[in-house]
Amino acid sequence: MARMTGAQMVLESLQREGVDTMFGYPGGVVLPLYDTLPQFPGMRHILCRHEQGAAHMADGYARASGRMGLCLGTSGPGATNLVTGICTSWMDSTPVFALTGNVGRSLLGKDGFQEADITGITQPITKHNYLVMNAREIPLTIREATHIATTGRPGPVLVDIPKDVFQETAEFDWPETVSLRGYKPNVEGHAGMIRRAAELIDQAKRPIIISGHGVIWADAHRELVELAEKANIPVITTFLGIGSFPESHDLSYGWLGMHGMFYANMAADAADVVIGIGMRFDDRAMGRFKDFNPTAKIVHIDIDPAEIGKNFPTAVPIVGSAKNVLPRLTEQVKQQSRPDWIRWIDNQREEHPSLHIRESRRMLPQYVVRTLYEETQGNANIVTGVGQHQMWAGQHYFYNRPRQLITSGGLGTMGFELPAAIGAQVALPDMETWAICGDGSFQMTLQEMSVLVDEQLPVKMAIFNNGYLGMIRQWQELFYDKNYSSSGISQPDFCKLADAYGIRAIRVETKAEVPLAIKEARAYKGPILLDFQIDQEENVWPMVPAGASLAETIEAPAHELAR
Amino acid sequence: MSTTTTNGSKPAPHTQHTVVAIVEDKPGVLMRVSSLFRRRGFNIESLTVGHSEVEGLSRITLVVDGESAPVEQVEKQLYKLIDVVKVSDLSNEDMVAREIALIKIRANNVNRHELLDIATVFRADVVDIATNSIILQVVGDEDKIDGLIKMCEPYGIRELTRTGRIAMVRGTKTTTVHEAEPEKIARLHASQGRRVEGELPFASD
Numbered sequence: 077m078a079r080m081t082g083a084q085m086v087l088e089s090l091q092r093e094g095v096d097t098m099f100g101y102p103g104g105v106v107l108p109l110y111d112t113l114p115q116f117p118g119m120r121h122i123l124c125r126h127e128q129g130a131a132h133m134a135d136g137y138a139r140a141s142g143r144m145g146l147c148l149g150t151s152g153p154g155a156t157n158l159v160t161g162i163c164t165s166w167m168d169s170t171p172v173f174a175l176t177g178n179v180g181r182s183l184l185g186k187d188g189f190q191e192a193d194i195t196g197i198t199q200p201i202t203k204h205n206y207l208v209m210n211a212r213e214i215p216l217t218i219r220e221a222t223h224i225a226t227t228g229r230p231g232p233v234l235v236d237i238p239k240d241v242f243q244e245t246a247e248f249d250w251p252e253t254v255s256l257r258g259y260k261p262n263v264e265g266h267a268g269m270i271r272r273a274a275e276l277i278d279q280a281k282r283p284i285i286i287s288g289h290g291v292i293w294a295d296a297h298r299e300l301v302e303l304a305e306k307a308n309i310p311v312i313t314t315f316l317g318i319g320s321f322p323e324s325h326d327l328s329y330g331w332l333g334m335h336g337m338f339y340a341n342m343a344a345d346a347a348d349v350v351i352g353i354g355m356r357f358d359d360r361a362m363g364r365f366k367d368f369n370p371t372a373k374i375v376h377i378d379i380d381p382a383e384i385g386k387n388f389p390t391a392v393p394i395v396g397s398a399k400n401v402l403p404r405l406t407e408q409v410k411q412q413s414r415p416d417w418i419r420w421i422d423n424q425r426e427e428h429p430s431l432h433i434r435e436s437r438r439m440l441p442q443y444v445v446r447t448l449y450e451e452t453q454g455n456a457n458i459v460t461g462v463g464q465h466q467m468w469a470g471q472h473y474f475y476n477r478p479r480q481l482i483t484s485g486g487l488g489t490m491g492f493e494l495p496a497a498i499g500a501q502v503a504l505p506d507m508e509t510w511a512i513c514g515d516g517s518f519q520m521t522l523q524e525m526s527v528l529v530d531e532q533l534p535v536k537m538a539i540f541n542n543g544y545l546g547m548i549r550q551w552q553e554l555f556y557d558k559n560y561s562s563s564g565i566s567q568p569d570f571c572k573l574a575d576a577y578g579i580r581a582i583r584v585e586t587k588a589e590v591p592l593a594i595k596e597a598r599a600y601k602g603p604i605l606l607d608f609q610i611d612q613e614e615n616v617w618p619m620v621p622a623g624a625s626l627a628e629t630i631e632a633p634a635h636e637l638a639r
Numbered sequence: 640m641s642t643t644t645t646n647g648s649k650p651a652p653h654t655q656h657t658v659v660a661i662v663e664d665k666p667g668v669l670m671r672v673s674s675l676f677r678r679r680g681f682n683i684e685s686l687t688v689g690h691s692e693v694e695g696l697s698r699i700t701l702v703v704d705g706e707s708a709p710v711e712q713v714e715k716q717l718y719k720l721i722d723v724v725k726v727s728d729l730s731n732e733d734m735v736a737r738e739i740a741l742i743k744i745r746a747n748n749v750n751r752h753e754l755l756d757i758a759t760v761f762r763a764d765v766v767d768i769a770t771n772s773i774i775l776q777v778v779g780d781e782d783k784i785d786g787l788i789k790m791c792e793p794y795g796i797r798e799l800t801r802t803g804r805i806a807m808v809r810g811t812k813t814t815t816v817h818e819a820e821p822e823k824i825a826r827l828h829a830s831q832g833r834r835v836e837g838e839l840p841f842a843s844d
Contacts, residue, residue, distance in 0.1 A: 199671060200678055204721040207666075224721060258663060258724040382715035 082211035083112040083242040086175070087119055089218035092250065095146050095173070097502060099124055099133040103150020104190060105177035108242035122502065122531060125523040127154050129495040131161020132521070134172045136459060136492075136499025139482045140507070142295070144171040144226050145499060151178045152190030155236070159197060160489060165232040166201040167486025168316060169289060171225040172232040174198070180240040181209060195236050203231030211244040216251050223254045228261030229380040230293055261379060265396025265404065273351070273375045273392045274408035280349035280373075282417045283309045286332065286361075289316035289485075290354020290378060292478040296398035297321065300353065303406040308414045310421055312340040314355045315470055316485040322476040329421055330430070332626065333361040335467040337431065338618045339424035341626040344369065346420070351375045354398050357387040358486070367625035377401050430618050431471055434637055438611040439587045441465065441540050445472035448510065448538065451594045456508040457482065459500055461493035461517030464546035467616045469512040491520025494537065498524060501533045508536070508598070515541040515567050525577040528603040536597045537605040539570055542612045550615045555622075574605040581605040611639075655684060656710040656730045657806045659814045660699040661691060663722040671720050672699060679716055681708045685738075685803035692815060696724065700805045727814045729806050736806040739776065740784045741766070745795035746773045754794060761787040772797060780804075 080088065086109060090098075097120045102110045113121060124130040127149040134145030149158045155176040165172040179188040195207045204224045206217050214237070221233040277283055291300055297320050304311050304327045311321045313331045321328055330337035332344050341363075344350065350372045355361070357376075362368045365387055373391040376384050377398060384393040394401055433442045445468050448456070458473055459482040460466040466483055475481050482500055484492040497511035518539055528535055540546075548563040574581035584593045584606055597604045617632035662668050669688060676683050682704035691698040703713050714726045729736075742763075746754050747770070754773060758765060763777035777787050784801065808814060 195667065196670070199667070200674055256721060259721045380719070382712065382719050384715075385709070386712060 080248045083108045085214040087116045089215045093222045098146045099130040100148030103154045105151045105239035127157035129524040131158045132495035133499035136496030137503040138170045140500035141503035146173045148175045152192045155194035162232045163201040164487045164489045171230040174234040176236045178238045181238045198234045205234040207236045212246040263397040265401035269394045278410045282347045283349040284347035285311045285351045287317045287320045288314045288355025291320035294398040297478045299402035307409040314361045319475040319478045319480045323474040334620045338428040341629045343421045345626045353377045356383045363620045363626040441468045441610045442472045449473045459497035460512045461514045462488045462490045463514040465514045465540035490517040495524045497535045510536045513539045516545040570607045583607045654705040656703045658701045659727045661725040664697045668722045687803040732808045738802045740801045742775045743798040757790045
């Protein structure tokens with residue numbers, strides 16, 4: 077044991093937990109921590125330009141690497157700026173550690189300068205949070221918080237430390253183990269339930285697996301392939317589950333939901349047994365709850381017991397980690413071929429090929445994504461913002477490994493793409509990382525381009541520039557009589573803007589230039605921005621209108637296909 | 640947090656669930672619990688908090704409107720909170736459920752005797768008496784307390800406070816996070832004057 081300041085304890089504890097990178101922004105009350113930082117040369121600090129960026133960077137770092145991401149902000153506005161990012165992590169269950177400073181203990185609750193009750197504010201959007209009132213509690217708190225963030229169903233945690241606690245000196249007492257009597261995630265899975273699930277799958281004529289984000293976080297994608305192959309069960313994924321099952325696999329039928337593939341939605345709707353794995357039967361995936369495939373029996377495998385039975389009655393609930401449950405299920409299910417069922421879905425796919433890109437002289441956004449897929453041979457990591465470009469990136473790039481698509485699904489946070497891509501690139505410096513940006517979405521966090529320059533990160537930014545908040549415009553066109561109220565958006569000259577940051581940029585105005593620009597961006601060693609002037613009024617299809625059921629999925633209307 | 644409705648009206652008993660949560664006695668734990676109910680849209684009929692038999696653990700008794708949410712979801716969401724150690728639904732158990740009310744009633748020389756008679760019937764205690772008022776303290780289930788309130792209303796209730804329900808399963812079964820009391824300790828407790836199970840008078844039944 078040694079005496080340390082609170083600030084030293086924070087950095088020592090984080091380092092012991094394996095944290096070597098932090099995304100942060102200094103401020104008055106965290107100055108003691110920043111003052112101590114040079115004593116820990118193993119800790120890399122990346123200076124964001126807005127704390128929301130720091131939170132998304134930590135999130136992107138976590139999603140790309142599978143390790144916990146750490147973001148840091150000062151009290152008051154620094155802490156509240158983190159909130160959007162923390163909530164993004166919360167909705168998508170990613171392990172992010174948010175560290176904030178607060179005013180000195182004697183000022184807490186007195187509305188001092190830059191005071192915000194950040195533990196109160198983030199209470200509903202963190203897995204757990206802490207206000208540390210004594211320096212000697214720091215090691216245990218950081219241990220517990222890390223344990224909570226990274227085990228069970230992952231999620232964000234927040235630790236708030238008053239300024240004078242950073243400065244206080246105490247004995248550093250590192251707890252060897254963590255034991256929380258109120259937190260014991262059940263990872264095993266009930267043997268009897270697994271047996272029942274196997275029986276149900278054996279009897280099923282039309283089973284389908286819906287694989288989610290949980291499969292990725294459980295690192296169970298190989299186990300999933302084994303189950304699907306043995307019992308010949310077609311697999312569709314949720315949007316966040318993209319990559320949990322290789323899309324090149326014969327049993328892969330894309331992803332379901334509001335902009336999922338027509339045949340995926342039909343398969344989910346026609347199945348007699350639905351096996352949900354590491355997913356939460358969210359409304360965007362399942363359509364109108366009361367009309368989702370009412371005859372299907374649901375097997376639900378999830379590590380969070382509260383997800384089971386939340387939206388749908390479950391025939392066989394299995395609380396556990398996919399990593400443990402899937403091999404045991406695979407062992408017990410019978411080998412089957414199910415030719416009729418697979419032929420039925422294949423026919424659906426032939427008759428309704430949702431991913432066909434029509435011939436057009438226009439620069440269709442789908443074509444841009446597909447060209448990117450071809451040019452990168454499907455190997456790049458793709459990070460998206462939120463909106464139409466996000467859906468096209470999910471549809472027209474094909475993902476064969478987990479963690480390859482990084483996107484804000486649950487909260488739908490615009491502005492996620494650039495900072496999350498920065499985090500992903502920091503986590504995996506050798507990985508080709510593309511930020512697919514909306515022209516609206518990009519403008520929410522574009523200041524983080526500075527970080528690309530500071531840190532020499534070769535992130536490729538592809539802006540899908542249609543001059544609209546495209547998804548808003550699409551909804552207004554389809555459901556609000558084309559009343560394009562506030563959805564047309566002006567933007568700066570993105571190329572000049574990039575130039576001002578010292579970043580290379582190419583404006584891409586014609587279809588013919590698309591592959592060339594992508595080649596050039598790939599060949600270039602540093603960060604680069606491509607401003608794709610895509611077709612302005614292209615819509616995302618297929619679509620389940622809000623409040624409709626999966627069976628009511630509509631495809632691109634003929635007049636649009638003629639454009 | 641509201642306590643049991645004071646106007647005597649309450650949902651049919653079958654929609655009510657009595658849920659006991661054993662929680663870490665830490666700052667903010669009550670906020671975590673109440674915030675969870677608010678954001679998930681679960682209606683609370685009553686919530687009481689106090690120490691449990693284990694140091695460092697508090698016991699929260701919640702009465703939940705089962706119509707507002709499946710009680711299973713309430714239990715699971717509660718258990719998801721890190722500071723919640725154990726959750727039990729006592730509704731299907733043979734349980735003792737009680738609350739306390741303090742009722743301040745207008746009383747003078749003319750009607751004080753009538754009020755004392757009513758208090759006797761309800762086994763309520765007079766805990767304060769003044770020239771123009773008395774305070775009754777009554778222990779019982781909601782129906783009994785509602786009944787007393789109704790009887791007092793004509794005299795003029797000046798002030799009323801109720802604790803909300805606390806509950807415990809009858810018999811040896813417990814809702815604690817610890818194993819049942821070992822026999823040796825149970826005998827020790829008995830020797831110190833605690834009555835053996837089965838001999839307890841169910842006073843307010």
